[in-house]
Amino acid sequence: QVQLVESGGGLVQAGGSLRLSCAASGRTSRSYAMGWFRQAPGKEREFVVTTRWSGGNTYTALYADSVKDRFTISRDNAKNTVYLQMNSLKPEDTAVYYCASSTYSSGSKAALYDYWGQGTQVTVSS
Numbered sequence: 001q002v003q004l005v006e007s008g009g010g011l012v013q014a015g016g017s018l019r020l021s022c023a024a025s026g027r028t029s030r031s032y033a034m035g036w037f038r039q040a041p042g043k044e045r046e047f048v049v050t051t052r053w054s055g056g057n058t059y060t061a062l063y064a065d066s067v068k069d070r071f072t073i074s075r076d077n078a079k080n081t082v083y084l085q086m087n088s089l090k091p092e093d094t095a096v097y098y099c100a101s102s103t104y105s106s107g108s109k110a111a112l113y114d115y116w117g118q119g120t121q122v123t124v125s126s
Contacts, residue, residue: 035049
């Protein structure tokens with residue numbers, strides 16, 4: 001079992017920045033893929049970014065087109081924490097952001113992820 005706890009959400013003006021954190025506990029591993037998804041009111045949960053282990057100390061990230069060049073994922077394995085740095089935020093980024101962990105797979109499909117956090121609200125005002 002893996003437990004995930006997100007933090008760092010809040011209210012920010014358009015153009016501003018936020019950094020989300022996802023602290024993992026339990027059966028964690030540097031080889032697990034870690035991703036962020038988001039869900040806006042009345043919409044489906046959508047993929048934001050994922051990072052998977054590529055061997056050694058190398059990780060590969062995959063971003064949704066809508067956040068590419070604005071969001072950056074990083075992970076600190078010593079702290080079992082994944083971060084999502086969000087810059088140049090737009091009102092359309094408003095959503096509940098979820099951290100997710102996958103034991104065996106990585107990618108943009110939510111069904112690939114085994115464990116989920118409770119979510120943290122991000123609201124971007126115009």
